[in-house]
Amino acid sequence: MLTFLFRRLVLAALVCLTVLVVAFALTRLSGDLAVSMAGPNGTAEDVAIIRKNYGLDRPLPVQFLDWAVNAASGDLGRSYLYRAPVSGLIAERLPITFCLGLTGLTIALLTAIPLGIVSAMKEGTLLDRGIGLIALIGQAMPSFWLGLMLVIWFGLKLQWLPISGTETWDGYIMPGIVLAFSAIPALLRLTRAGMIEALSSDYIRTARANGLSVASIVLKHALRNAAMPVVSVAAVQLGFMLGGSIVIETVFALHGVGYLAWESINKNDFPVVQAVVLLLAMIYIGLTLAADMMNAVLDPRLRAG
Amino acid sequence: MKRLSTLLGLSIVGAVVLIAAGADFLAPHDPFAQNLMARMIPPCWMDGGSSLHLFGTDQLGRDYLSRLMYGARISVLIGVLTVVTSGLIGTTLGVTGGYFGGRVDDAVMFAITCRLAIPLILVALTVVALIGSSLTVVVLTLGLLLWERFAVVARTTTMQVRNIDYVAAARAAGASTPHILLREILPNILSHLIVIATLEMALAILLEAALSFLGLGVPPPLPSWGLMIAEAKDYMFFSPWVIMVPGVALFVLVLGINLLGDGLRDLLGVSTRR
Numbered sequence: 001m002l003t004f005l006f007r008r009l010v011l012a013a014l015v016c017l018t019v020l021v022v023a024f025a026l027t028r029l030s031g032d033l034a035v036s037m038a039g040p041n042g043t044a045e046d047v048a049i050i051r052k053n054y055g056l057d058r059p060l061p062v063q064f065l066d067w068a069v070n071a072a073s074g075d076l077g078r079s080y081l082y083r084a085p086v087s088g089l090i091a092e093r094l095p096i097t098f099c100l101g102l103t104g105l106t107i108a109l110l111t112a113i114p115l116g117i118v119s120a121m122k123e124g125t126l127l128d129r130g131i132g133l134i135a136l137i138g139q140a141m142p143s144f145w146l147g148l149m150l151v152i153w154f155g156l157k158l159q160w161l162p163i164s165g166t167e168t169w170d171g172y173i174m175p176g177i178v179l180a181f182s183a184i185p186a187l188l189r190l191t192r193a194g195m196i197e198a199l200s201s202d203y204i205r206t207a208r209a210n211g212l213s214v215a216s217i218v219l220k221h222a223l224r225n226a227a228m229p230v231v232s233v234a235a236v237q238l239g240f241m242l243g244g245s246i247v248i249e250t251v252f253a254l255h256g257v258g259y260l261a262w263e264s265i266n267k268n269d270f271p272v273v274q275a276v277v278l279l280l281a282m283i284y285i286g287l288t289l290a291a292d293m294m295n296a297v298l299d300p301r302l303r304a305g
Numbered sequence: 306m307k308r309l310s311t312l313l314g315l316s317i318v319g320a321v322v323l324i325a326a327g328a329d330f331l332a333p334h335d336p337f338a339q340n341l342m343a344r345m346i347p348p349c350w351m352d353g354g355s356s357l358h359l360f361g362t363d364q365l366g367r368d369y370l371s372r373l374m375y376g377a378r379i380s381v382l383i384g385v386l387t388v389v390t391s392g393l394i395g396t397t398l399g400v401t402g403g404y405f406g407g408r409v410d411d412a413v414m415f416a417i418t419c420r421l422a423i424p425l426i427l428v429a430l431t432v433v434a435l436i437g438s439s440l441t442v443v444v445l446t447l448g449l450l451l452w453e454r455f456a457v458v459a460r461t462t463t464m465q466v467r468n469i470d471y472v473a474a475a476r477a478a479g480a481s482t483p484h485i486l487l488r489e490i491l492p493n494i495l496s497h498l499i500v501i502a503t504l505e506m507a508l509a510i511l512l513e514a515a516l517s518f519l520g521l522g523v524p525p526p527l528p529s530w531g532l533m534i535a536e537a538k539d540y541m542f543f544s545p546w547v548i549m550v551p552g553v554a555l556f557v558l559v560l561g562i563n564l565l566g567d568g569l570r571d572l573l574g575v576s577t578r579r
Contacts, residue, residue, distance in 0.1 A: 140560035243424035
């Protein structure tokens with residue numbers, strides 16, 4: 001167990017390091033950051049001043065080390081646009097993105113797991129095919145477009161839900177549904193496959209032979225075994241959802257981290273962009289690490305490998 | 306039922322490809338020609354529609370059907386070119402890792418893990434914003450980001466066929482490593498790669514639309530479906546069809562590709578857990 005833990009932590013650390021390099025290299029892609037910051041109307045003088053003020057005249061490895069060491073200690077630099085520490089800007093907006101991600105995940109799990117169970121129990125029937133079709137439709141739905149359609153329908157025509165903002169809790173419902181759509185197909189198929197496998201196994205036959213009720217067999221015995229891969233994929237999906245929330249936050253004008261990133265990309269506010277890339281990657285790495293740990297605790301077979 | 310859905314997928318994809326290829330002859334109007342006297346005409350099946358513009362006109366009076374047809378060309382181009390790029394990268398990495406194993410495989414797995422940790426949309430947006438938006442930039446950006454599923458599948462399937470007798474026979478006959486990889490391994494994992502290619506193509510088309518919607522994909526006045534939705538967004542409260550038409554087009558194409566992919570998976574006897 002300790003070796004497994006150690007190996008996994010070393011891997012996570014190496015991935016973190018790579019992401020640091022990528023996040024840094026990303027904003028230097030344009031060649032000269034100072035020129036992009038000066039904008040189309042910037043003179044050579046402006047560029048020179050920007051380069052000096054932001055320390056962009058130093059060699060790249062020095063800039064990288066400076067940034068990476070500061071980032072490791074929690075100092076993500078200052079926003080050019082807000083003239084405030086990036087960490088503060090992100091901390092302000094992170095709760096909104098987290099709320100959105102968790103709402104989305106909850107909706108996705110509450111939809112995908114029951115549908116997956118029903119689909120597995122009725123395998124091969126018309127109902128199973130119908131549920132499979134739902135997964136296909138979810139997969140093909142452009143999330144930003146679904147968001148706009150919900151805004152028109154539930155926000156404007158029926159006036160059930162607010163069309164933007166997060167002043168009240170119901171502002172999270174529509175964006176949460178849209179975000180859930182992207183995760184439902186994978187979770188549904190996984191639940192279905194796991195349940196089909198579990199339901200055909202020996203211990204279920206024994207449970208049936210012992211005269212246990214269907215509800216007890218399905219929910220207590222089969223689901224417990226089918227749930228493990230679902231839990232780890234749910235963690236990964238949450239990571240993807242937080243990354244994908246940039247589109248949905250823009251559609252619904254939710255001022256979370258995704259919206260901040262979009263704004264910063266459009267206004268060349270690169271310290272913020274770098275920081276958000278780094279943050280989302282770290283969250284993803286943390287979530288997968290946690291899922292691996294949980295699986296190792298639940299299933300001793302995995303620890304050996 | 307299964308065959309029906311495959312057929313449906315095939316006809317959708319076939320129709321869209323034909324429209325994309327023949328847009329020059331099929332489009333009733335010039336997709337870029339503005340006519341400020343004929344702005345926001347609804348589609349022909351709605352009140353106030355005209356038979357001159359079957360799908361209506363946009364906020365600049367451009368014919369919506371023509372723009373939709375040229376937009377199909379962009380989606381198909383993006384889908385195919387992205388999959389070729391990412392397929393080449395992913396398959397090379399996956400086959401190499403799966404065949405050689407050991408340290409090489411560790412390196413490939415590490416690359417896959419790193420790629421998954423990098424937030425896809427955010428990085429794509431940043432790259433396009435910095436380098437400038439064009440069709441080529443979008444294709445290259447998505448191609449360089451979407452290879453990981455190819456790599457994962459190529460790696461596992463290569464591991465499965467690596468030790469099968471015909472590979473051992475080729476090795477014993479003195480075949481070179483490139484020969485084994487290209488002539489023995491690759492043909493045997495190809496069906497798996499084709500199924501992944503359809504899924505990735507659908508994903509690439511959706512991502513291009515999302516990037517264009519956010520203003521950092523294909524540049525205007527090109528009629529990308531995502532861009533059409535973005536441009537029409539300000540008018541959607543008064544005339545919802547302006548975003549409905551390109552959105553439905555996008556949805557139908559992606560659904561068609563996925564149906565086709567599902568059908569191919571059954572037809573080729575591939576089982577991919579997804």
